[in-house]
Amino acid sequence: MKAAHPSDGVLVDRYDRVARDLRVSLTDKCNLRCTYCMPAEGLPWLAGPELLTDDEIVRLVDVAVRRLGVTEVRFTGGEPLIRPGLVGIVAAVATLDPRPRISLTTNGIGLDRLAPALHAAGLDRVNVSLDTLDAGRFTELTRRPRFDAVLAGMAGAAAAGLTPVKINSVLMRGVNDDEAPALLRFALAHGYELRFIEQMPLDAQHGWDRAAMVTADEILASLRREFDLRTDPAERGSAPAETWLVDGGPARVGVIASVTRPFCGDCDRTRLTADGQVRACLFATEESDLRGALRAGADDEDLADRWRRAMWGKRAGHGIDDPTFLQPARPMSAIGG
Ligand code: SAM
Numbered sequence: 001m002k003a004a005h006p007s008d009g010v011l012v013d014r015y016d017r018v019a020r021d022l023r024v025s026l027t028d029k030c031n032l033r034c035t036y037c038m039p040a041e042g043l044p045w046l047a048g049p050e051l052l053t054d055d056e057i058v059r060l061v062d063v064a065v066r067r068l069g070v071t072e073v074r075f076t077g078g079e080p081l082i083r084p085g086l087v088g089i090v091a092a093v094a095t096l097d098p099r100p101r102i103s104l105t106t107n108g109i110g111l112d113r114l115a116p117a118l119h120a121a122g123l124d125r126v127n128v129s130l131d132t133l134d135a136g137r138f139t140e141l142t143r144r145p146r147f148d149a150v151l152a153g154m155a156g157a158a159a160a161g162l163t164p165v166k167i168n169s170v171l172m173r174g175v176n177d178d179e180a181p182a183l184l185r186f187a188l189a190h191g192y193e194l195r196f197i198e199q200m201p202l203d204a205q206h207g208w209d210r211a212a213m214v215t216a217d218e219i220l221a222s223l224r225r226e227f228d229l230r231t232d233p234a235e236r237g238s239a240p241a242e243t244w245l246v247d248g249g250p251a252r253v254g255v256i257a258s259v260t261r262p263f264c265g266d267c268d269r270t271r272l273t274a275d276g277q278v279r280a281c282l283f284a285t286e287e288s289d290l291r292g293a294l295r296a297g298a299d300d301e302d303l304a305d306r307w308r309r310a311m312w313g314k315r316a317g318h319g320i321d322d323p324t325f326l327q328p329a330r331p332m333s334a335i336g337g
Contacts (some may be wrong), residue, residue: 010069011307013314021238021271022070022100024057025336026086027078027274029191031145032107034131036172038204038333042145050275054085058092060272065100067304070270074127076105076336078274087117096121103127103265105168105337107142109149112156119160127166128155132176133186139230141175152231154192166193171214180222188251195241195254201320203280204331209225210320214328216257220244223253238268264317270307271336278307280314282335285328 028046031036038077045209052060061255064070081104093102101124110130115126121128130150132138138147158165167187180196187194201208219321223229229244232252236242240263241254257263264281271279276291288310290303298306318323328335 013311014102015265015314015316017265017267017314018069019280019311019314020070020270021072021074022061022064023269023271023336024061025077025272025274025334026057026080026083026089027051028334029082030077030079030107030333031082031109031144032079032146035141035143036170036199036203036207038331043121043204043331043333045046046275050291052274052276052291054089054092056276057089057272058096058289059294059300060276060290062096063300063303063307064099064270064272065096067300068307071098071100072103073100073143074105078333079107079109079337080104081106081110081114085122087114089242090123091121097306104162105129106153107146107150108153108157109146111153112149115153115156115160115162115246117160119188123162125166126162127162127168128154128157128192129168129170130154130183131169131171132179132273133182134176134179134186137176148178159193164193165191166195168195168197170197170199171219172199173212173214177214177222179219180219181226184189184223184227184246184253187253188246193252193254195256197256198259199218200258200282200332201325201327202332202335202337204333206327207288208327210259213259215260216242216255217260219255227253229253236266238263238266240267258318259320262317262320267314270311273330273335278310279335280311281318282332282337283318283320283325284315285326 103125105127135147139145169183199213228247232243232245240256242254243254246253277287279287
């Protein structure tokens, strides 16, 4: 353990982890209402003035890449494609020096239309969320009949060169847990990379149930009924997904087992919410307000130092398995998944 947090340099914490991967939420709003994420009526959204402006976002990302060693920037939400300034934000971030790699996590709706402009602006690749290949189930799960729009979005992203297109899928018992092989077949047929995410206690309704969640072991067992899966020899590094070669490779499938195989010891993420709060962890219950400091006239070094201090306090693990675990007050949609 170090005696004090470093007063300059990268985003290091007390456990010597260095955060280089920044997740930026561009909005807490979404055009879907996935049952495991938010209630049908939506949530009390952040008010306009609470949101960082496009310029404020770019300024904070600049501080992160120039002063804090961030090399990856992922835009998320809510649904980032519904932020009007998205293309301009990507374009501005792509001119930063050093230029970070830029990606986007999206539900894909409207991506076919936006993909060429996003690619031209400097977006490198996308993750598209899709939990089912059954249009009727999609409508039940997301409460919106937009299945075809998501497929079109993925195809549009691939055609525009936003590759590799990765698919994120969450399986839920009795809802879509029979679809793991079909989702993998679909991904292989289209050249997309599939990753399953274990469901985490981050829903606004607090309906998560450890006993009911579909585990990584169950997902792998289900895939192995149809596919040969071998441990991927590639170095995992700080990637959240553990990956397997499918039928000898080169295609891969990944599982992000945040609950049953936590990877907190290798975590290299730092998060900025749409209202300018730094979070050291998805499950953090503390936040550091950069928006207030920025609007009060803080200079870049002051902002960088506040960010360093926020990360220094990162806890060793998310503690989901701890009896004292408390779900964070902000749901996933308001943190940025
Ligand atoms: N709207 C974008 C999208 O659909 O990808 C970005 C935000 S969404 C919150 C990001 C990812 O988080 C999606 O893949 C979604 O399935 C996942 N997600 C939402 N709630 C979750 C939960 N409780 N556990 C695990 N993943 C969750």
